[in-house]
Amino acid sequence: MNEGRIVKVSGPLVVAEGMRNSNMFDVVRVGKENLIGEILEIHEDRASIQVYEETSGLGPGAPVVSTMAPLSVELGPGLIENIFDGIQRPLEAMRQQTGGNITRGVSIPALDRSRKWHFVPRAKTGDYVRAGDIIGVVQENEVFEHRIMVPYGIEGTLIEISEGDYTVEETVARVETKDATGATKVHALTLMQKWPVRQGRPYKEKLPLDEPLITGQRIIDTLFPIALGGVAAIPGPFGSGKTVVQHQLAKWAAADLVVYIGCGERGNEMTDVLMEFPELKDPRTGKSLMKRTVLIANTSDMPVAAREASIYTGITIAEYFRDMGYNVALMADSTSRWAEALREMSGRLEEMPGEEGYPAYLSSRLAQFYERAGKVRTLGSQERIGSLSAIGAVSPPGGDISEPVSQATLRIVKVFWGLDYSLSYRRHFPAINWLVSYSLYEERLRDWYTENVSRDWVRLTGDMMRILQEEAELQEIVQLVGVDALSPMDRVTLEAARSIREDYLQQDAFNDVDTYATLNKQYRMLRLIMGFYYKARDAVRAGAGISEIFNLPVRERIGRAKFVPEDKVSQVYDEMEKDLETQMDALTAKEDN
Structure with a gap:
């Protein structure tokens, strides 16, 4: 632990001194209410911290305690059908505890600690296991099988594993490992593991993208297809139907799991998702669509700093399911709001502004996000291939795609579905303009379409x-x-x-x-x-x-x-x-x- 004191408060930005022993991106607890924050900058013993909750009432002298650990997400049974805020706090559990409004300083674990899950082993005592190996499964709901994997960095002999009902914190297996000196150590494996959100989860290798993500939307599948594991952008002005297109893709895309991130969007749009998805019948299973959906909601009235974290929280959860060997579709609505949060925090840090006030590192941050998509051969001794397809909506002011966020996104993604307000005004939906849109996957996917659909x-x-x-x-x-x-x-x-x-x-x-x-x-x-x-x-x-x-x-x-x-x-x-x-x-x- 490292404790400091606040010397400055500027909206969601807090500056604290006495933080010399802390590290970049460490999570800290701010003030007597233990607000959650993350270190963005360190100058000598001063740390600049972005606080993920409302900072009104904070003042100089209030304590700041570093947890000495980066912002991480909990990964395990209980993610499916749940809705989290930008820093993975379960909103339904928060509502039950604090009422309709989010209370500051609330600390609720992302995964329910009391619920028991039935664990069925897929490995046996004496097996040699590596990181990424599936040691057992939990049937999370009637349609989704949650695969329990050996956490990264652990390789050794399984000395204990048993079937039964466990909470996410109880030990389901033990692995004995040996270090370079020959000394042995026993690791207790639970149903849950943690992973830092700003660090991509590892894999064996990235594979070429040679298969389309079938969406059921004719203009997309026919003219501008996205590959399984590909990246796409949907820029368009207000009212052109970005959110509806993303809802359609979330409903019908041929993915095993959907992670939907509402980043800085209007609360009523997230309400539509929450009301609509449970009622929708999944064409793959015949059950509710929520049975294979994870929702991250950070609406426009929530603290701006948490908006910046929500994108990383969502893609880390998506990578976790990709590592199980599933095809995951991630919808980010919208990256413009995320970039605006970056711009606000950059301005408060008094960094040199780039074009239109956005920070100079806007392009690299966007690239880091989209590059985490792909089709990969996963870790582990079993041969598994998983994919993560990322589709981001961009909301350029006035529909002008020459602005920095749209241009930085277009340099990274390979599919551009350009929405046209004139089409939406004529009630032509989806309002994707076929004269400006493009897909750079089209040539690579021709052989697949020829073999699987028709030579014509x-x-x-x-x-x-x-x-x-x-x-x-x-x-x-x-x-x-x-x-x-x-x-x-x-x-x-x-x-x-x-x-x-x-x-x-x-x-x-x-x-x-x-x-x-x-x-x-x-x-x-x-x-x-x-x-x-x-x-x-x-x-x-x-x-x-x-x-x-x-x-x-x-x-x-x-x-x-x-x-x-x-x-x-x-x-x-x-x-x-x-x-x-x-x-x-x-x-x-x-x-x-």
Whole structure:
């Protein structure tokens, strides 16, 4: 322990002297109420501390005690279905203890110390175990198996392990280790382990990203896919639908577990998540979506310093589940609020400001966060592959993505889903602008789509993107001289582009059928719309009239194709393809005669 005294208080920043024996990023207890803080700077015996709770009432002379340990999270059974604040305090347990408002200085362990979990061993006495080895499992709920791993830094012989009901602090196994001198030491293993949040959890190796994270959102899976273990950014102005897109990804992405971080967002949005997720039926399990979700809530009215920690708390929890061999999807909403917390603390530390007042280390901090994503071969003697996909929302002021947070993020991530306010104003959701968005994973994932969906996939998506780009050019001509000045072929291109936009890319998050589309349904829809385009061009070449082509009865059915339930896709789409061919052939034959 190292005790000092406060000499200055500036909002969430506290300066204390007498802290010479402390280290950077040590957690400290501030004042008589034992507020939680973290050391940011040390000058001789003075330490600058960011306090994660309200500092009103603190004054010079108040005690500051260092715990001599970094900010860490507790990792073990009890994380799933829980909601924590930015420094991993369980909000429900705090509400039961202190009421509806968060009371300062409350110290509640993240994991329930009284609840017992049934531990089933997967290793036996006498086994040689290494860090990362799974020694047993706990069935955390009806859908999620929590795998208990040997903590990092421990390697030796299992001398005791037994099945039974344990709390997270009780010993479930003992491992005997030997040091370089041959001396032995016995380590007691519990269901819980701790890990410092600012340090990435270790793994054997990072693997190439060659498989997509299937989201069920057509514009993402088709045009701008994200790889399993990849990183993506969703920048967009207020009201363009960033949070809804992230909610959709959290609900439907093909991940074993979702970690959702509400970083500085409005409280009512986190309330929506809390109310909505338990009611949602998980398409993978048929149970509530909360059965595989961890929520970190640091709303905009909570202390700004804790907002900075919430991102690291969330990604450390996500890495822990990745190490079990699961595919984890992390949603950070939004990194702009996190960067604003960095800027506020940097300003109070009187650091030299960078662009727009953000600290000079903004880019490196963002990179440190996103680089913790990836697909990895985990530690341990068993062969396990886990992935962590990170998707961050960015909220640039006024929607201007030339501002520092957006630009720093775009230099790091490989997928950019650019939200467009004009699309959201026209009620086109998701409001992802196909002309500015991109995915650098697309080329690497082509082989996977070809093997697992269809050999036509790359050709159809390429033609689809080309039509949308041609439409943007043709619209300029239309605005100048009108649509009647276009050639029949260009009119077909415009009609196909309209069908792609309205019938394919537009997706209703609140419609039970349209909210999610499997890759098979996406491919069949794409084949229908592009089939109409190809056949319409052939009909124009044969002399058919534009109005006749556009008024074919099958056109209306293609427009409603996205509302066909998944179990009827094969039958209904086959019928539509036959009708399309029959009606187009009849039209062409009429012109030939």
